[in-house]
Each structure stands twice: as structure tokens, then as C-alpha cells.
Amino acid sequence: MPGKSVNRDVHLAVDLGAESGRIIAGQLSGELLSLQEVHRFPNVPQRIEGHLHWDIEVLFEEICKGLAKAGRLFGKNVRTVGVDSWGIDYGLLDREGNLLKQPFCYRDNRTDEVIDEVFEIIPRDELYKKTGIQIMSLNTVFQLAAELKSPDTSLEKADRLLFIPDLLNYWLCGVSRTEYTIASTSQLMDMRNGDWCISLIENLSIPSEIFSRPILPGTKLGPLKPKIGEASGLEGVDIIAVAGHDTGSAVAAIPAENERFAYLSSGTWSLLGIELKNALITEKTFEYNITNEGGVSRTIRTLKNISGMWLVQECRRQWEQEGENYSYADLTDMASRATPLTALIDPDSIDFIKPEFMPERIWKYCLDRGHDISKDKGRTIRTILESLAMKYRYILEQLEEVSQTTLDPIHIVGGGAQNRLLNQFTADVTGKKVLSGPVEATALGNLIMQLVAMGKISGLKEGRQLIRKSFPPETFLPAVTDAWDSPYANFCNLVGR
Known part of the structure; x- marks a missing residue:
């Protein structure tokens, strides 16, 4: 009688934290899931003209290095990739899909002077009742209010807003979508219905057209861009929109x-x-x-x-x-x-x-x-x-x-x-x-949604x-x-x- 076939499929979790990033390979074998760290790299905010920014291009380069390592280790067995990160922070893109400036770090102090101004437009209790999100100075709603006030604001040129994992997914596969869990950290959604609170956005004079309708975790986005696939040996590997917020992935695990x-x-x-x-x-x-x-x-x-x-x-x-x-x-x-x-x-x-x-x-x-x-x-x-x-x-x-x-x-x-x-x-x-x-809860939750997306x-x-x-x-x-x-x-x- 022939032996039971071994599932050699590999799924890659790209897990970005405020201190470091990793790429973790997961393999489902029978009733057990195993993990292997493929690549690890530091994540250090950069101070540019007095403000803290994430070096998102360097992070993307490290992700591509990690994919290439995975290609050498696992070859054609790699099936999918999912990206998660911290919440709140975002990039603004123009109509050609170019990043207008390096994403700000949520610990930057640019929101300090706009919080009271936001509350003058929409009182603190009303902001909470509309969104259901904890009032924190680092929330996206306050970051965008600060962006509006900036003399070099990018909002006038912005065609879309993508949160960190959405931006990296876009660079990996060319599909521009906003994932639900990461969007929910912004304090710009009505969490009763899981969609953007357009009245709030427009009251704050934030252009509502930069927001796209959120998609649910477990959605297939598309294959790696040919250039990235060829360089890494992972041609045709699918990018999955997992729970993009790292805590959302962790709680799933x-x-x-x-x-x-x-x-x-x-x-x-x-x-x-x-x-x-x-x-x-x-x-x-x-x-x-x-x-x-x-x-x-x-x-x-x-x-x-x-x-x-x-x-x-x-x-x-x-x-x-x-x-x-x-x-x-x-x-x-x-x-x-x-x-x-x-x-x-x-x-x-x-x-x-x-x-x-x-x-x-x-x-x-x-x-x-x-x-x-x-x-x-x-x-x-x-x-x-x-x-x-x-x-x-x-x-x-x-x-x-x-x-x-x-x-x-x-x-x-x-x-x-x-x-x-x-x-x-x-x-x-x-x-x-x-x-x-588990210690690697975020990576595991990321991988779980990849397995759900693939029907496993x-x-x-x-x-x-x-x-x-x-x-x-x-x-x-x-x-x-x-x-x-x-x-x-x-x-x-x-x-x-």
C-alpha cells in the first residue's frame, strides 16, 4: 500500500514590528504546523528634518532579500506570502503609484498640536462614538490632521492612502487594496459596520477619495510581480491579504x-x-x-x-x-x-x-x-x-x-x-x-489566514x-x-x- 504523501507546501509570513522584521516559513504536515525563521532584520526610525520616519524602502529591500533566501531554501514549494505590521501608520501615493514621502512614525510629535483642534471640529466623545476607537494622539486621524496643517502636505497630490502592510503588498504584487484589520486602527472607520466613516473624514477636510473599501483577511491579491518573482525564484507565488494589523494576526493565533x-x-x-x-x-x-x-x-x-x-x-x-x-x-x-x-x-x-x-x-x-x-x-x-x-x-x-x-x-x-x-x-x-x-503568535496568525485562503x-x-x-x-x-x-x-x- 503506498505511503501517505507529504505536504511540502511552504507559506511565508512577513512580520514587521516596531523594533525588527522577520520572515517566517510555515509548513503544515499532518496535524502539526512547523515554523522556520528565514530572515531577520532591524527596523529603526530615521529622523528627517526633525521628524521620525520609517525607512520603508529599506524594509522592502529586506523583505525581498528574505524572499530570495526562501526561494533558495524551499524553491517551488513556496505557495503564498502574507504581510503584517504595526497599525496606524501609512503612506500616501500619487496617481502614478509613487510614494510621496517616507511614512511618519507614530511616535513622532507632529500630532501634539492638532489634537485640541480636532476636538474643536468633532468633540472627543463624538469622535469615540462614531468610531469606537481608543483616543490616542498617534492615531491616523490625528496624523492626517497634522498632515493637513503641514506647509509641505502631501494630501493635495495624494491619490490613495495605504497602510504599511497594504503598501508593501502593493509593491510586491501591484494590487492596491486596504485590508480591514489594519484600517480599523485608524480611528476613521465606523466599527459598527466595518466601513469608512465618510462624514467624519469630510468634517475634518480629509479627502475621502484616498480611501478604498476594506477587504477581509484571507483575500487573495495576486502573484508576485514578475521582476520580484524572477529575482527570488518565487515566480507565481500568491500574495494574501492576511490580518494586516500584527495584533489582529496575534489574536487569531x-x-x-x-x-x-x-x-x-x-x-x-x-x-x-x-x-x-x-x-x-x-x-x-x-x-x-x-x-x-x-x-x-x-x-x-x-x-x-x-x-x-x-x-x-x-x-x-x-x-x-x-x-x-x-x-x-x-x-x-x-x-x-x-x-x-x-x-x-x-x-x-x-x-x-x-x-x-x-x-x-x-x-x-x-x-x-x-x-x-x-x-x-x-x-x-x-x-x-x-x-x-x-x-x-x-x-x-x-x-x-x-x-x-x-x-x-x-x-x-x-x-x-x-x-x-x-x-x-x-x-x-x-x-x-x-x-x-505561542511566542510567534503574529506569524502563526498570519499563516493561518494564508491556509484559510488556500482552502487548507x-x-x-x-x-x-x-x-x-x-x-x-x-x-x-x-x-x-x-x-x-x-x-x-x-x-x-x-x-x-
Whole structure:
């Protein structure tokens, strides 16, 4: 009797983060999905004429290098490619499809002076009610308002707006479309119906014709451009519009077994939320500034953005510039040996939004509140991790209140899921079971939608079962819970409850 044929098809996930980018190859073999990193490269914003921009051409060059590596490794077995990235940021193209300027980085300060002007046109509460999106100064709506005010605005010449993964898809295959999950981060859509809020766009004098109707994750766009296909050895490989927002892809990869779970996508940002069928837009969600972003299979990601491992990343970068090199494991080990619960910060304080000099900012923040942790790197990192865990509990309680649901367990996915100390802190302070992993959730969610597009799996439920079986999560149970009660009360006072 002949042996069972082996599926050698390869699917490539291009996953761009605020710190680095990767190309991950996925292969479905029987009931298991395996991953192999093909290419990794840094992603560093560039300061041009006083503003932070992404070097999008360099990122595209690195993607093409990674595709060529995949071509050498897997040849004709490569079937599809999908791209995901951070949200909000975009490129503007003219009628010939040329990029008018390098995309701005969401951490640029150009939106600082336009927020109040936007609220004069559309009040803060009305903006939220129209869109269901968390008010944040970095949102696309404020970036475009700043673009309108700029003396060298590109909007007058713009024919279309493409978010980062949409722009890269366009360069890869020549098809210009806007994917739903990435568009939903803009605060320019009505999340009740999943389409552009044209009245809002026109009230702000933003040209509505630059926006194209969003397409759903799992849509085939077209094959690689012949020149790219020939150079990489991947002629005819299809580009799939996956969940272009990296968090949308990460949430698709949650190995959940019930509908009452909370998820925490832990990376540069921590995104803590729940999965719903409809947007949750109420007076209370506005008060709590809870967002409703698009998910795969027409789901809604009702969540809160929290400044996550960004604080640790920036401390590490600053110390590296000063000649002291530490791995993330080194910093976590230092934190584990530091005295617990000696200082607290609000990770989302405006003091920590901008890059550079993060350790000094944290030390000043603590000193201003009577806690001196200056120069103590272990206590600094521990303070960040303990404060993050407390912010997770704080937001989780809000989500339980607005959804009227007791959430359990907490699934932590993404690169931050590797921080076992933070995972345990989260279990301890919340009193809930924490399931950690997969680390490569974003790439896996990206790959799941490629498999759906190619008809290899039926949908989100089967994809999550596949991930759970391929990458079993690690369990963290609450241990020392009482010690957190008094510090948590102090934390609530700090953040203004």
C-alpha cells in the first residue's frame, strides 16, 4: 500500500514590528504546523528634518532579500506570502503609484498640536462614538490632521492612502487594496459596520477619495510581480491579504478553548482584550477609553492599548548606548533578584511616550513620588514589570465590567510571553490562570489566514486547534497573591481610579 504523501507546501509570513522584521516559513504536515525563521532584520526610525520616519524602502529591500533566501531554501514549494505590521501608520501615493514621502512614525510629535483642534471640529466623545476607537494622539486621524496643517502636505497630490502592510503588498504584487484589520486602527472607520466613516473624514477636510473599501483577511491579491518573482525564484507565488494589523494576526493565533478568555498580545505594546461579535461602544467604554478593532472572521477585538515592553526595550537601548550591553534575559534575571514592590509607575504616563533617556525618566517619575530607585537597573526593570502586571489587572477589571463577563484564563502571546517573571506577576496580581504562548503568535496568525485562503483549513476555529496542538501553552497559576493587594490599591490611586 503506498505511503501517505507529504505536504511540502511552504507559506511565508512577513512580520514587521516596531523594533525588527522577520520572515517566517510555515509548513503544515499532518496535524502539526512547523515554523522556520528565514530572515531577520532591524527596523529603526530615521529622523528627517526633525521628524521620525520609517525607512520603508529599506524594509522592502529586506523583505525581498528574505524572499530570495526562501526561494533558495524551499524553491517551488513556496505557495503564498502574507504581510503584517504595526497599525496606524501609512503612506500616501500619487496617481502614478509613487510614494510621496517616507511614512511618519507614530511616535513622532507632529500630532501634539492638532489634537485640541480636532476636538474643536468633532468633540472627543463624538469622535469615540462614531468610531469606537481608543483616543490616542498617534492615531491616523490625528496624523492626517497634522498632515493637513503641514506647509509641505502631501494630501493635495495624494491619490490613495495605504497602510504599511497594504503598501508593501502593493509593491510586491501591484494590487492596491486596504485590508480591514489594519484600517480599523485608524480611528476613521465606523466599527459598527466595518466601513469608512465618510462624514467624519469630510468634517475634518480629509479627502475621502484616498480611501478604498476594506477587504477581509484571507483575500487573495495576486502573484508576485514578475521582476520580484524572477529575482527570488518565487515566480507565481500568491500574495494574501492576511490580518494586516500584527495584533489582529496575534489574536487569531490565541489557542483558546472557550469564549470567556482574555488575551494579552505582549510586545513593544501590550494589548489586553476580549473577542466579541460586535463592537462595544457605550458611555462606560468611552470613559475607560476602550477600543474596538477589527479581527479575522468578522470578529471585533475589544481591547486597551498599554505601553508594554517598550519601556524595557528603551532602557536596554539607552544602557547599550552608554556601553553596557544586556540581553533581555539578563535584565529579567536582575529584576528577579531585586527587592519586590518598592516603587510603581503608570506605564501609560505621558512621561514615557517618546524615545530616549527612558531610565532617567523612570527614575525621575519615581523620585517625584517619594521612591528613589536611581541607578539600580534591577529595581528599574522590576518596577516596570510589576507595574505592567498591575496595569493588566486594572484593565482586565474594566473589561469584565463593560462585558459583564468573568474572564478566565488570560492567554499571553507574542515576544513578551517569553518573560516568565512577568507571566507569574500577572497570574499573582490578577488571581487568574495564565497560559503563555505561542511566542510567534503574529506569524502563526498570519499563516493561518494564508491556509484559510488556500482552502487548507476551514477557518479560525480549526486554525486555533492546529496552533494549540502544535505549540502547547505553558501554565502559570496564582501563587503569592496577598502581597499584591496593598500595592495594587496604591497603583489604582496612582492612575486615578
